[in-house]
Amino acid sequence: MTFFLEQLIIGLSSGGIYAIMALALVMIYKSTGHVNLAQGEMAVFSTFIAWTLVQMDVPIWPAILLTVAVSFVGAIVLERVVVRPFAKADDLVVVAVFVGLFLSIHSLAGAIWNYEVKPFPSAFSDGSISLMDDLSIRAHTLGSLLTTGAVLTAVWFFFRYTRLGLALRAAADNHESSRLVGINVSVMLALGWGLAAGIGAVAGVMIAPVTFLDPGMGLAPLIFALAGALLGGITSPFGAALGGLIVGVLEAMVSAYVPYGIEFRELIALMLILSVLLVRPAGLFGEIVTRRV
Amino acid sequence: MRQNGNPLLEVRDLIIRFGGVVALNEISLEIHEQEILGLIGPNGAGKTTLFNCLSRLYRQSSGDILVRGETITPLGAEDMAARGIGRTFQNIALFETMTVYENVLTGAQFAMNGGLAADIFNGAKVRRERAETRERIMHLLSLLDLADIADHTIADQNFAVRKRIEFARALAAKPSLLMLDEPAGGLNREEVRHLEDLIRQVRDEFKVAVLLVEHHLNLVMKVSDRVVAMDFGQKIADGLPHEVRAHPQVLRAYLGEEAA
Numbered sequence: 001m002t003f004f005l006e007q008l009i010i011g012l013s014s015g016g017i018y019a020i021m022a023l024a025l026v027m028i029y030k031s032t033g034h035v036n037l038a039q040g041e042m043a044v045f046s047t048f049i050a051w052t053l054v055q056m057d058v059p060i061w062p063a064i065l066l067t068v069a070v071s072f073v074g075a076i077v078l079e080r081v082v083v084r085p086f087a088k089a090d091d092l093v094v095v096a097v098f099v100g101l102f103l104s105i106h107s108l109a110g111a112i113w114n115y116e117v118k119p120f121p122s123a124f125s126d127g128s129i130s131l132m133d134d135l136s137i138r139a140h141t142l143g144s145l146l147t148t149g150a151v152l153t154a155v156w157f158f159f160r161y162t163r164l165g166l167a168l169r170a171a172a173d174n175h176e177s178s179r180l181v182g183i184n185v186s187v188m189l190a191l192g193w194g195l196a197a198g199i200g201a202v203a204g205v206m207i208a209p210v211t212f213l214d215p216g217m218g219l220a221p222l223i224f225a226l227a228g229a230l231l232g233g234i235t236s237p238f239g240a241a242l243g244g245l246i247v248g249v250l251e252a253m254v255s256a257y258v259p260y261g262i263e264f265r266e267l268i269a270l271m272l273i274l275s276v277l278l279v280r281p282a283g284l285f286g287e288i289v290t291r292r293v
Numbered sequence: 294m295r296q297n298g299n300p301l302l303e304v305r306d307l308i309i310r311f312g313g314v315v316a317l318n319e320i321s322l323e324i325h326e327q328e329i330l331g332l333i334g335p336n337g338a339g340k341t342t343l344f345n346c347l348s349r350l351y352r353q354s355s356g357d358i359l360v361r362g363e364t365i366t367p368l369g370a371e372d373m374a375a376r377g378i379g380r381t382f383q384n385i386a387l388f389e390t391m392t393v394y395e396n397v398l399t400g401a402q403f404a405m406n407g408g409l410a411a412d413i414f415n416g417a418k419v420r421r422e423r424a425e426t427r428e429r430i431m432h433l434l435s436l437l438d439l440a441d442i443a444d445h446t447i448a449d450q451n452f453a454v455r456k457r458i459e460f461a462r463a464l465a466a467k468p469s470l471l472m473l474d475e476p477a478g479g480l481n482r483e484e485v486r487h488l489e490d491l492i493r494q495v496r497d498e499f500k501v502a503v504l505l506v507e508h509h510l511n512l513v514m515k516v517s518d519r520v521v522a523m524d525f526g527q528k529i530a531d532g533l534p535h536e537v538r539a540h541p542q543v544l545r546a547y548l549g550e551e552a553a
Contacts, residue, residue, distance in 0.1 A: 030390075163402050170399050173388040180348055181466060182374035182403035235390070287390075287448065 002135045007256040008249060009131075013141045014210070014224075015248020016148030021203045021225035022232070022240040023155060024196035029234050030172040031192050032083070034094050035226065038101035040218025042078075042197050045105050046071040047204035047213055048113050051120055060123045064205050068198045075197030076190045083193070084186075109215040120208035123147075144206040151202055152241055155195075159237070168192055220266055224251065227269040230276045233286020243283065247272065299362035301326045301502050302347070302378075302470055307356035309342055309526075316342045318526040319356070324470060329496055329503045331517030331534070333510060335546055338523040340506045341383060344474055347504075348373050348380050360470075374404035379468035381459040383475045383506075387447050393458055394443040397430050400465030433461045436498075437491070452479050464495065470502045471495070477509040485512055492516050514538060522546070 021039065028036040036042075046067050053063035078101075086097050124143030130136040159165035170178045171188030178185050203221065211217055224247050232243025247269060254261040254268050276283060300323040309317040317339045324330050332340050345351040347358060349370040358365050360376050368376070379400070388396050434440040437457045442450070450458065456476060463471055473492070477485045489512055496503055507513045513520060513534070520537040522530040530540040537543055 166395065166399060166402060169391065169395075170388055173390050174386050176350060176370070177382075177386040177388065178399075179350075179370035180373060180380060181399045181462065182371055183399070184371050 002132070003256070005132075006135055006137065007252045009137055009145070010141055011249035011252030012245060013145040013148075013248070014207075014251060015228075015245035016145050016152070017203045017207050017221060017244075018225045018228045018248050019241040019244030020148050020151050020155075020199050021221055022229035022244040023152070023237055024199045024203075025225060025229045026234055026237050026240045027172070027192050027196045027199075029229075031189050032087075032094070034091070034098060035229075035234070036101075036196070037095075037098040037222075038105055039196070039200055039225070040222030041102050041105040041109070041215075042071070042075065042218075043200035043204035043221070044213075044215060044218040045109050046197065046201035047120065047208045047217070048109055050201070050205050051113070051118060051208075051213055054121060060121055064123060064202070067205065068201045071197040071201040072194040075193040078197075079190045079193035084189075106215055106218075113215070115215055117212045117214045120205070120213045122209040123205065140209055147202065147206060151199060155199070155237075164191075168195075223266055223269045223273075224248070227272045227276075230273055230283055233283030235287050236283065236285040239283055239285025242285070299359070300324060301328075301361060302504075303359040303362075304343075304347075305357045305359070307343070307346065307358065308354045309339075309346060309351060310354045316526050317346070317353070320523070320526075320528050322521050322528065322531065324502050324504060326469070327496060327500055327502055329492065329505060329516055329518045331513035331520040332504060332506045332523065333508075333513055333520060333537075333543075334523035334529075337525070338546075339526040340523060341474060342526075343523075344380065344472055344504075344506060347472060348378060374400075374466045374468075377467070377469035378472065379463035379466050379470070380472035381456070381463055381474055381476060383478060385452070385455045385459055387455060387458055387462070389447050392444050392446055393439055393450070394430065394434070396447060396458055397433060397439075397461045397465045398426070400462035401426050401430055404466035430461075430465060433464055436494075437461045453481075453484050456480070460491075460495075464499060464501075467499070468501055470504060472504045472506075474506050475508060476505070477507055477512050485509060488512065489516050510538075 021043065025035055025039055028034070028039070049070055050063050050067040053066060054060060058066070082101060083097065086094055122140040122143070124139040126139070128136040128138050129142055159169055167183045168188050168191060170181070170183055171185045172192065175185050178188070207221055208217065225244055228244030228247040229240040230243070231246060232239030232241065234240060250268065251265045254265050302324040304320055304322045307317050307320040308315065320339070320343060332343070334340055342351065346353055349365065349368055349372070353366070360378065365373070365376060388399060431440060431443070434443055437460060439454070439457055439461060442454070447455070447458070460476070477488055480488065492503055492505065493516060495501065505513060505517060517534055519532065520534050521528060522537050522540065522543045524542070524546040529542040529546060530537045
């Protein structure tokens with residue numbers, strides 16, 4: 001029972017990271033109609049920035065906050081310069097742009113920081129916290145869970161209760177109507193990218209102490225986050241976040257209870273993606289999008 | 294309300310070409326404060342094109358549009374709510390992922406162009422404004438028979454209800470000119486009669502001018518103060534409802550050559 005609880009908490013902790021990355025995927029998907037394949041690489045690039053700051057003796061929390069801010073601004077520039085010019089292009093062209101973005105950011109990170117695997121410091125203490133007599137959990141695992149929980153809560157509050165949040169939702173929903181009620185849609189689209197990148201940066205610095213940092217770090221979390229987003233529904237922020245948590249728990253349970261499970265957990269994520277697309281393409285909470293043409 | 298002797302809206306020699314096609318050919322018209330202007334014409338006459346140009350979704354090839362004497366030609370669609378121009382769509386363009394209340398809230402929230410980030414910091418002022426806005430929106434919702442479904446999502450609503458939600462969203466921005474694109478389309482006879490009263494009531498209560506594009510001629514003739522008729526991108530008549538109804542060119546446009 002204790003072992004199960006331990007695995008559950010570990011699963012929720014990595015699930016929290018998938019949840020916020022899934023949320024970032026949903027935000028971009030809702031405004032562009034495409035999955036941002038470069039989301040993982042963007043998060044890795046952000047994490048390298050945080051790593052560099054830490055090497056320069058910046059304390060970890062200020063380094064994280066600064067990284068989130070830099071990522072926010074960087075993604076706004078990226079949206080303006082790389083993504084915006086293809087806003088009205090064919091689907092295939094946009095996918096090519098995202099693949100190009102994925103490869104470019106990946107290679108750029110490799111060129112700047114090389115491909116050597118680097119340890120990344122946890123934002124929390126190195127020790128463990130004892131929850132029950134025979135259950136103690138690493139401080140980073142709990143801290144990460146609390147951090148991603150706080151991000152999810154803050155994002156929910158932001159979209160539900162602020163004017164800017166309402167404007168962002170409107171802009172992602174219907175461009176013409178948004179403009180006619182007075183919303184500057186192009187500013188909102190850029191802000192959406194900034195927010196997604198900022199959230200991705202948090203995911204990166206939470207996952208790097210566990211997996212270590214190298215330019216290839218982003219792929220596995222992206223697959224898990226995508227599985228979560230599809231499971232919950234890629235049009236539903238709530239569904240995607242819940243899906244991310246479920247995928248995290250599933251991953252932990254398969255790793256713990258299935259022989260050699262740790263070797264094929266990514267396969268589980270891919271199988272989950274396939275089954276959702278076959279059985280219920282809209283996901284648990286997503287809506288089937290129909291459009292008058 | 295500023296009165297400087299200019300009409301609320303003035304369209305001067307508006308021409309729109311799409312490639313080689315002339316969609317609007319030297320259209321000129323005026324709308325005065327609190328006037329209900331009906332705009333009629335057969336399919337393809339250019340009514341919706343004119344609408345889209347007035348809300349700056351299209352740009353004209355030449356000509357000018359003035360709101361209370363000031364040109365809006367250089368402005369974009371996102372500036373129109375602040376200028377007091379609101380509209381509904383023929384095919385309805387609501388925010389499908391939001392509740393009824395939130396849809397109407399978007400109309401109220403962004404027309405004034407205040408700082409979007411401010412509400413995160415200034416708590417007391419925000420709470421007061423939020424309460425006022427909520428009260429105003431609930432009034433609009435009850436006026437349009439939508440109060441009971443305020444927290445429902447758009448997806449569950451039928452066509453007639455969606456039209457009223459769009460109407461409420463446009464009104465929430467406190468427009469001086471409300472442009473309605475075929476509000477009676479898809480409504481049954483009783484709903485059309487209700488719409489008639491509603492348009493007049495809204496004009497009186499909110500002091501708005503209404504530009505009404507409509508195929509339902511009876512509705513237009515009953516509710517309008519003045520009617521403009523268009524055909525093939527040209528204005529063919531402009532006058533009181535009974536004058537326009539009897540105008541030979543209007544009869545020809547609607548009923549064919551032999552009727553005139």
